[in-house]
Amino acid sequence: MDQQFHKKEIRTLPSLVVSDIRGNLFEIDEYAMLARSGESFVIPDKGSLIDLPYGSDLHMLPDRYPVGINRRNGNVVTLKKYRGSKIFAASAFLPPAYTALYLAAYESAEATAPLPLFAYGALGFKKDGFVSAAIRVDNDKRQDCSNFNQEEIVVRGKKLLDRFKGNRLTSHLINNCAFNYLCPAARNWVMGRWEAPIPVSASCNSMCRGCISFQPPDEGMPSTQERISFTPTSQEILEYAVPHLERADRAIVSFGQGCEGEPLTKASLIEETIRQMRARTGRGTINLNTNASIPGAVKRICEAGLDSIRVSLNSAQHLYYNGYFRPKGYGLDDVIESMKTAKEFGVWISVNYFIFPGFTDREDEMEAFTEMIRNTPVDMIQMRNMNFDPEKYLDIINNEKTSDKSIGIRKWMAEIRKIRPAIRFGYFNPQH
Numbered sequence: 088m089d090q091q092f093h094k095k096e097i098r099t100l101p102s103l104v105v106s107d108i109r110g111n112l113f114e115i116d117e118y119a120m121l122a123r124s125g126e127s128f129v130i131p132d133k134g135s136l137i138d139l140p141y142g143s144d145l146h147m148l149p150d151r152y153p154v155g156i157n158r159r160n161g162n163v164v165t166l167k168k169y170r171g172s173k174i175f176a177a178s179a180f181l182p183p184a185y186t187a188l189y190l191a192a193y194e195s196a197e198a199t200a201p202l203p204l205f206a207y208g209a210l211g212f213k214k215d216g217f218v219s220a221a222i223r224v225d226n227d228k229r230q231d232c233s234n235f236n237q238e239e240i241v242v243r244g245k246k247l248l249d250r251f252k253g254n255r256l257t258s259h260l261i262n263n264c265a266f267n268y269l270c271p272a273a274r275n276w277v278m279g280r281w282e283a284p285i286p287v288s289a290s291c292n293s294m295c296r297g298c299i300s301f302q303p304p305d306e307g308m309p310s311t312q313e314r315i316s317f318t319p320t321s322q323e324i325l326e327y328a329v330p331h332l333e334r335a336d337r338a339i340v341s342f343g344q345g346c347e348g349e350p351l352t353k354a355s356l357i358e359e360t361i362r363q364m365r366a367r368t369g370r371g372t373i374n375l376n377t378n379a380s381i382p383g384a385v386k387r388i389c390e391a392g393l394d395s396i397r398v399s400l401n402s403a404q405h406l407y408y409n410g411y412f413r414p415k416g417y418g419l420d421d422v423i424e425s426m427k428t429a430k431e432f433g434v435w436i437s438v439n440y441f442i443f444p445g446f447t448d449r450e451d452e453m454e455a456f457t458e459m460i461r462n463t464p465v466d467m468i469q470m471r472n473m474n475f476d477p478e479k480y481l482d483i484i485n486n487e488k489t490s491d492k493s494i495g496i497r498k499w500m501a502e503i504r505k506i507r508p509a510i511r512f513g514y515f516n517p518q519h
Contacts, residue, residue, distance in 0.1 A: 090163040092156055096130055101211030101218050103155035105166065105174040106147035112177050115169060118155035120211030122189030122220055124493055125445020126481060128154055128163060131209060131220040132495055135188045139217035142182035142232030145210070148202065151176040151193040165194045178207040179219040183230035183271060184514045186470040188496045189220040189444050190477050201308045201479050204299055206472035222497065224470045225514035229281045229337075230271040237274075240265060244277045247327075256319040257327050260284065264346060268312045272344065276331060282339040282374075282516060283331045284346075285324055286315045287356055291348030292380055294413040296483055297441075297475045299345045308476075315347045321360045329364055332371035337518040340364075343376030343397075351377055354384035361391040374516045376439070379425035380417040386428050394519050395435035397469060398426055401443075403455035407484040411441075423463055430464040435519060437467040443480060448499035450492055457506045467511040468503065 100119035106112050122131045152167050153176040166174060176193035187208035209220040228234060244261040251257040264273035264284070276283035291301070300314035328340045342357050343350040350357060361373055372394045379385060379398040389396075400422070401411045408419045426436050446452055459465075473480060494502070500512060511517075 090128060092130060092161045092163070097156050097158055097161060100130065100156070101136065101213035103153055103166075104177045104210045104212050104217065105153045105169065106177045108173055108175070110147045112145055112147070114212035115155070115166075117158055118164070118166070119158055120209065121154050121156055121163065121192035122209035123192045123445070123477070124189055124495075125449065127445065128192050129189065131189050132497075135220045135222075135497070136211070136213075136218045137221055139179060139210075139219050140182055140185050140221070140223070143219070144180040144205075145217070146178045146180055146205065146207065148176040148178055148191065148193055148207065150196040150199040152196070153177070154192040154194055177210055179210040179217070179221075180205045181208055181219065181221055181472065182232055184223055184225040184227065185221045186224050186442055186496065186514075187219070187221050187444065187472050195478060201306070202476040204297055204308060204311050204474045206474050207477055208472070224512050227513070227515050229275060229515060235269075235271070235274055237269070240274050240277050243279075247277060251327060254323050254326055255317055256286070256323040259286070259315055263313060268346075270346070272341070276327075279331070280335050281337055282341055283328060283335070284344045285328060285340055285342045286344040286347035287319060287324070287342055287353045288348040288350050289315055289317065290352050292352060292415045292417065293349065293378055294415070296411050296413070296480075297473070299474070300347065312346055318353060318356065321356065321363060324360050325363055325367075328360075329367050332364065332373075333368050335371070338371030339374055339516055339518050340371065341374040341376055341516060349378055349380065350375060351379075351381045351384045354381065354388060358387050358391045361388065361393060365392040372516070372519045376516075378412065378414075379422040380414065382421055382424040382428050385425040389429055389432035389434050393429070393432070393434055395437065395516060396426070396429045397437040397439045397516055398422060399439040399441070401441040401473065402446075402452060402484065403459045404452060407452070410483050410485060411480075423459065426463050426465065435466050435517065436464060437469050437516065438465050439469045439471055441473040442470050442496065443473040443477075444496055445493045446481075446484065448493045448496055453494075453499060453502065457503065460503070460507050460510070465507070465510065467513055467517065469514055469516075470512060471514070
């Protein structure tokens with residue numbers, strides 16, 4: 088590797104963090120950390136490094152070798168061994184409300200198995216602790232790890248199981264989501280606060296590469312959680328969702344969760360349920376998390392009383408959107424039409440934008456995205472990290488435009504604000 092940096096650039100950089108074959112992480116002081124933006128190895132820009140947030144996970148990346156900078160000569164090197172022992176790259180998986188500004192720097196061995204469905208942020212070590220290149224994009228603490236006491240959640244959850252005995256949906260949310268997968272939304276509902284989830288669909292009209300609840304066996308990536316296997320009734324939803332709207336602080340109920348398919352495939356159920364919700368209470372926010380694939384269904388749900396909609400996108404370009412979402416019977420134009428339809432009813436519109444440093448902030452993607460928000464009334468960008476193997480994602484989006492420059496995620500945010508000064512950056516669905 089012939090890339091080289093000046094010694095002054097690397098003098099104050101954190102140390103490289105690596106993993107041994109058992110998953111034990113340690114720093115190597117004689118090498119400085121590097122980060123990755125798309126296919127390029129870069130030094131994190133000034134001010135991008137923060138102490139690793141509480142609640143982060145640290146990952147060993149098997150068959151991936153750490154890339155760092157030799158502090159003596161400024162050379163970029165790939166390390167496969169250290170002091171005679173084999174080592175692997177390491178990365179940071181950030182907690183909710185944080186967006187990665189750079190990815191972990193590594194090189195892969197040949198014929199590697201795909202990494203699990205997590206995000207792989209840059210990681211270093213400085214003085215007394217780990218650091219990562221990240222920004223907190225939402226000050227709301229509703230999913231901060233410090234808010235959850237699992238012992239208390241189990242006690243409350245068991246009481247709710249007795250209260251809602253025979254309700255398949257509440258049983259799923261408690262036993263599967265809150266107890267097994269530690270889903271923040273499900274656990275918050277158990278605690279009687281903030282945003283409560285309403286999964287409704289076992290099926291989907293897309294085959295998203297990074298779907299966390301369904302992965303075809305030939306993809307080589309296991310799903311990270313079990314998808315809901317039934318369609319709840321309106322009564323099963325209303326039984327717990329209406330009391331939540333009536334009593335919870337900053338109450339939100341959200342149709343559409345990671346543990347299900349696409350909620351618009353159950354549009355009639357959602358429409359009828361929202362009408363009954365609003366017949367019983369005008370309190371709180373009713374939200375829909377969706378791929379926005381069926382504009383007609385979005386219209387009916389908005390007419391029923393929807394307050395906000397969150398639309399997932401990985402790209403504002405048809406080629407890259409199709410490469411990741413693999414839509415069935417719809418396209419990106421339908422998604423944009425759905426957002427415009429929702430705004431006709433005064434619905435708050437959030438784009439759930441999957442951030443991938445080196446692509447999201449690349450010239451062609453920026454141009455397409457800014458053109459979209461000029462013409463589409465987007466109120467908020469929820470900056471979610473792309474949970475996918477970085478190298479596999481670059482392959483999926485047909486990354487032939489390596490000459491296109493990326494400007495960095497923070498500069499990208501500043502450019503977006505120039506186009507839409509009132510736009511809000513965040514992570515969570517807002518309460519209205």
